[in-house]
Amino acid sequence: RAVGILGRQRARESSARTYARSFPIVPVRAKGMTVEGADGRRYLDCLSGAGTLALGHNHPVVLEAVRRTMESGAPLHVLDLATPEKDDFTDALFATLPGEFADRARIHFCGPAGTDAVEAALKLTRTATGRRGVLAFTGAYHGMTAGALAVTGRVSARERVAEGVAEVTRLPYPYPYRCPFGVGGERGTALAATYAERLLDDPAGGVAPPAAMILEAVQGEGGAVPAPDSWLREMRRITAERDIPLIVDEVQTGVGRTGAFWAVEHSGITPDVMVMSKAIGGSLPLAVIVYDQDYDAWLPGAHTGTFRGNTLAMATGAATLRYVAREGLAERAATVGARMTARLDGLRHALPVIGDVRGRGLMIGVELVDPAGPVDSCGARPAAPELAQRVRAACLERGLIIELGGRFDATLRLLPPLTISDEQAETVLDRLADAIAHASA
Numbered sequence: 001r002a003v004g005i006l007g008r009q010r011a012r013e014s015s016a017r018t019y020a021r022s023f024p025i026v027p028v029r030a031k032g033m034t035v036e037g038a039d040g041r042r043y044l045d046c047l048s049g050a051g052t053l054a055l056g057h058n059h060p061v062v063l064e065a066v067r068r069t070m071e072s073g074a075p076l077h078v079l080d081l082a083t084p085e086k087d088d089f090t091d092a093l094f095a096t097l098p099g100e101f102a103d104r105a106r107i108h109f110c111g112p113a114g115t116d117a118v119e120a121a122l123k124l125t126r127t128a129t130g131r132r133g134v135l136a137f138t139g140a141y142h143g144m145t146a147g148a149l150a151v152t153g154r155v156s157a158r159e160r161v162a163e164g165v166a167e168v169t170r171l172p173y174p175y176p177y178r179c180p181f182g183v184g185g186e187r188g189t190a191l192a193a194t195y196a197e198r199l200l201d202d203p204a205g206g207v208a209p210p211a212a213m214i215l216e217a218v219q220g221e222g223g224a225v226p227a228p229d230s231w232l233r234e235m236r237r238i239t240a241e242r243d244i245p246l247i248v249d250e251v252q253t254g255v256g257r258t259g260a261f262w263a264v265e266h267s268g269i270t271p272d273v274m275v276m277s278k279a280i281g282g283s284l285p286l287a288v289i290v291y292d293q294d295y296d297a298w299l300p301g302a303h304t305g306t307f308r309g310n311t312l313a314m315a316t317g318a319a320t321l322r323y324v325a326r327e328g329l330a331e332r333a334a335t336v337g338a339r340m341t342a343r344l345d346g347l348r349h350a351l352p353v354i355g356d357v358r359g360r361g362l363m364i365g366v367e368l369v370d371p372a373g374p375v376d377s378c379g380a381r382p383a384a385p386e387l388a389q390r391v392r393a394a395c396l397e398r399g400l401i402i403e404l405g406g407r408f409d410a411t412l413r414l415l416p417p418l419t420i421s422d423e424q425a426e427t428v429l430d431r432l433a434d435a436i437a438h439a440s441a
């Protein structure tokens with residue numbers, strides 16, 4: 001039956017369904033960290049819906065929220081009308097935000113995906129500042145949409161924002177292993193800050209004052225690359241001094257994943273806009289932006305969308321946020337994540353294909369390299385994307401779901417649920433080490 005489904009899917013789906021192509025699994029049941037395929041095989045899931053499932057699959061708290069809401073008779077879909085569930089979700093979310101941000105923050109419910117909220121953040125800051133350009137970073141991932149507004153006819157929807165794709169200036173993201181900026185640490189931060197300031201202040205630098213800077217505190221799809229706290233503080237200083245709103249995309253890093261409830265908490269920076277999705281919906285699609293009241297520039301109707309009020313997602317989201325906070329799962333992610341990262345780092349001697357191990361909390365990246373390749377000026381070896389594909393396949397054979405990412409598609413990304421047990425963490429690493437050894441032999 002599994003083969004039948006896969007065959008039909010392969011024949012009819014475009015290759016855009018990347019997961020369906022790379023994982024020959026037809027999931028039929030799942031609980032916690034375990035996914036069961038139609039063929040009866042069980043897998044430990046280190047992808048967690050690309051970091052969506054903070055509590056793993058079908059957590060009792062999530063199921064109870066679904067059951068309670070369904071039985072309450074609440075309308076499941078009401079566009080963006082105020083509902084008790086939406087109100088409750090907003091309370092639960094604001095209770096998790098850093099105080100100085102929460103006190104001044106507004107929330108806007110967006111279309112259900114992270115990319116919708118990113119669009120909203122870019123559009124809001126462009127409306128608020130009247131500027132057009134955006135500062136972004138190499139290796140960043142913020143979504144896949146572009147252009148729906150540009151092809152919308154209603155003039156009033158378009159007149160207060162610059163149309164079309166933003167003019168983007170890309171700065172190097174700190175990535176010590178392949179150091180586009182020389183070095184990590186304080187020296188790297190100082191160089192990166194000087195570079196950004198010169199670019200922004202040089203009248204011949206070619207960069208008009210931008211509407212926003214957007215960044216991830218830990219790049220996710222970019223290969224689990226954490227930015228140094230000092231770098232984040234410098235980017236905050238530079239943008240604040242120039243009245244450039246800072247958008248922090250917490251779509252993947254949020255809800256405890258990095259070992260703090262929100263990744264901005266590690267560096268203590270206060271963003272102007274936070275973009276949130278994935279785990280805030282507690283398994284169901286939900287995306288919002290939360291932003292400083294100074295940027296509350298939209299008139300009613302300025303940014304609409306049909307699926308902004310999914311009652312079930314509000315309920316599962318609120319239940320998840322409260323559970324993560326109550327059970328201290330961010331702290332747990334920090335502890336387990338540090339242990340897993342340390343053990344992976346220790347494998348580097350025995351397995352020289354492991355070029356770099358990095359991450360924060362339960363957002364861990366293992367970059368695979370060609371150990372026979374030449375060492376570059378940063379001390380890095382060439383990335384090994386084909387090996388990474390073989391390792392992913394070898395992981396699957398050993399009952400482990402792991403996805404690739406990173407700039408060269410050579411980074412194994414571990415995004416287990418925050419509820420991962422110590423024993424599961426060990427099993428994941430046993431299987432992963434065995435898969436790497438096998439695939440690189």
Ligand code: PMP
Nearest residue numbers: 113114115141142143220251252
């Ligand atoms: N921002 C970040 C940081 C992400 O990791 C992702 C998705 N991986 C997105 C935005 C886009 O979210 P979505 O796929 O839900 O559109």
